[in-house]
Amino acid sequence: MFYYSNNQKGSSLLDVVVGTAILLIVFLGIFGAFKLSVSLVTSNKLKTGGLALVSERIEYIRSLQYSDIGTVGGIPQGSLEAEEIIVFNNVNYTRRTFVQYVDDSADGSGANDVNSITADYKTVKVTVSWIFRNSTRSVSLVTNIIPKGIESISGGGTLSVSVLNAVSVNVPSANVSIVNTNVNPSIGFSTFTNTSGVASFPGAPAGSGYEITITKSGYSSAQTYDVTSSNIDPSPGHLTVGDGQTTTGTFSIDVLGSLIVRSFEVIKSASWEDFFADLSQIASSQNTVLSNSAIELQSSETGYSSSGSVSSVTLSPSYLSEWTTLSWNDVTSADTGVRYSLYYGAGILIPDSDLSGNQVGFISSPVDISGLSTSTYSGVYIVGTLTSSNTLSTPSILDWRLDYKVGPTPIQNIVMSLTGAKTIGADASGNPLYKYSSSIDTGASSQTTIGSLEWDNYTLAIDDNVVGYDIAQTCALSPFALSPAENKTVDVLLAENQTNSLHLAVKDTSGALLEGATARLYDGGSYDTTQKTSSCGQSFFNDGLLSGTYSIDVSLVGYQSKTVSNISVSDDSALIVTLNSL
Numbered sequence: 001m002f003y004y005s006n007n008q009k010g011s012s013l014l015d016v017v018v019g020t021a022i023l024l025i026v027f028l029g030i031f032g033a034f035k036l037s038v039s040l041v042t043s044n045k046l047k048t049g050g051l052a053l054v055s056e057r058i059e060y061i062r063s064l065q066y067s068d069i070g071t072v073g074g075i076p077q078g079s080l081e082a083e084e085i086i087v088f089n090n091v092n093y094t095r096r097t098f099v100q101y102v103d104d105s106a107d108g109s110g111a112n113d114v115n116s117i118t119a120d121y122k123t124v125k126v127t128v129s130w131i132f133r134n135s136t137r138s139v140s141l142v143t144n145i146i147p148k149g150i151e152s153i154s155g156g157g158t159l160s161v162s163v164l165n166a167v168s169v170n171v172p173s174a175n176v177s178i179v180n181t182n183v184n185p186s187i188g189f190s191t192f193t194n195t196s197g198v199a200s201f202p203g204a205p206a207g208s209g210y211e212i213t214i215t216k217s218g219y220s221s222a223q224t225y226d227v228t229s230s231n232i233d234p235s236p237g238h239l240t241v242g243d244g245q246t247t248t249g250t251f252s253i254d255v256l257g258s259l260i261v262r263s264f265e266v267i268k269s270a271s272w273e274d275f276f277a278d279l280s281q282i283a284s285s286q287n288t289v290l291s292n293s294a295i296e297l298q299s300s301e302t303g304y305s306s307s308g309s310v311s312s313v314t315l316s317p318s319y320l321s322e323w324t325t326l327s328w329n330d331v332t333s334a335d336t337g338v339r340y341s342l343y344y345g346a347g348i349l350i351p352d353s354d355l356s357g358n359q360v361g362f363i364s365s366p367v368d369i370s371g372l373s374t375s376t377y378s379g380v381y382i383v384g385t386l387t388s389s390n391t392l393s394t395p396s397i398l399d400w401r402l403d404y405k406v407g408p409t410p411i412q413n414i415v416m417s418l419t420g421a422k423t424i425g426a427d428a429s430g431n432p433l434y435k436y437s438s439s440i441d442t443g444a445s446s447q448t449t450i451g452s453l454e455w456d457n458y459t460l461a462i463d464d465n466v467v468g469y470d471i472a473q474t475c476a477l478s479p480f481a482l483s484p485a486e487n488k489t490v491d492v493l494l495a496e497n498q499t500n501s502l503h504l505a506v507k508d509t510s511g512a513l514l515e516g517a518t519a520r521l522y523d524g525g526s527y528d529t530t531q532k533t534s535s536c537g538q539s540f541f542n543d544g545l546l547s548g549t550y551s552i553d554v555s556l557v558g559y560q561s562k563t564v565s566n567i568s569v570s571d572d573s574a575l576i577v578t579l580n581s582l
Contacts, residue, residue, distance in 0.1 A: 170197030220454030264408030303391025316379030513537025
């Protein structure tokens, strides 16, 4: 008898998929290893080629006479190319050669050198670079070449360049570019300052016209300047090297900063008023009507209603800085009356704790509302409650008004000049030429950003006749300092241009601007105006100010009062008053 078994073994689809995946992983691993090995072989081949080119140049330099070792356009001069492109094994290599005299400290450095020769020997650095897989690779070799016998220098003197930051700390790794077309052969090369912030070049050919430029990524730059028709007295001018002399140039650079300038109009008085020509400014009313441009109680066959109310629309001014007064005009009699209150939000009466008498309602105009918080009460509206004890009589509200102040309000497209204090020389009339001087425009956003700005003291100015505004205040009092790496924002407050104005800044003896000082400006005649200094310690007088001589009284709690006389005011004038503490 024969039996057949159904337990035959075979491969399912899942087994095939898993097996294929394993084979793929193994294959990819082998391929990756192969690719890596090819990359390593190629990299080593390129590096070997670079080392060969470096070694070839070093051996060639060692075969030269000591006096011949130098680069074209370098210090010391020689026949070696400072930079060249070499094709080797079908690969482009860049070979750079740098030769420099070295002042060895073993026999004293600089002026302390025992034999007064600062060129003790030459150091040579050869660097070969190439591109591999989109990145630059390089190899370098350095060798010292020592003269046979007594050290010597092939004529000329020593050019030493020192680079410092804003607080006179050495700046290492700054790029020093030196160009001089007045000497023969001409010089043109770049190098870097050492850890002491110095690049020294013994053996510099004697001559004038050494153009020095100092740069470093993320830093300001410094340089020497040409004598031109527009700059007849450059500062600093190009350097001169004398035979056997050391010429030192000191330059300052530091981390760049930025400046944001924003333009605003000064705080101004504004008002909202309704003369009831129509009901467009009325939000709601009860038992009242509009009659002959006045709000009155509603009437019927039996006479006027005994009471009614009317509410204005909500006033929510943009850039609100202060509520000032509530006022109105009405007609009442012995048996009629109107009371006025201020509300906010969804029918919320402002409490007496914030506006005394508001809950009962005001009957005497005007009402001082300057104590209201503009953050809590950014929008308010008026409610008038009319009453009558006589059906034949009605009170009438003729108009009502809210006064307030708005600002600072952004102003677009204001053109100003920004000028630094650093100079690079003077013109034929002796006027200074500034290193930084530019026109800026706040544009549609009412602000502009000036990036990559070096540390300096900067002044903002405006052509009031063109722009139509005067600078009334800058919280960073102009000229203002921009420190290295500082990102500063300066808000410029502008007032409508007037023929004459006086900008006042009040400071203490430390130079801090004082807020809340009372300043009274007067001429002993028709002009007598008192203001308080802003949070930026400044005031601006311009309304009705005539050209002439004025006096000013300045006082502040905790400080000695001060009077300044014989202040000449003409066009745009400025005054700084310093108060001594008690």
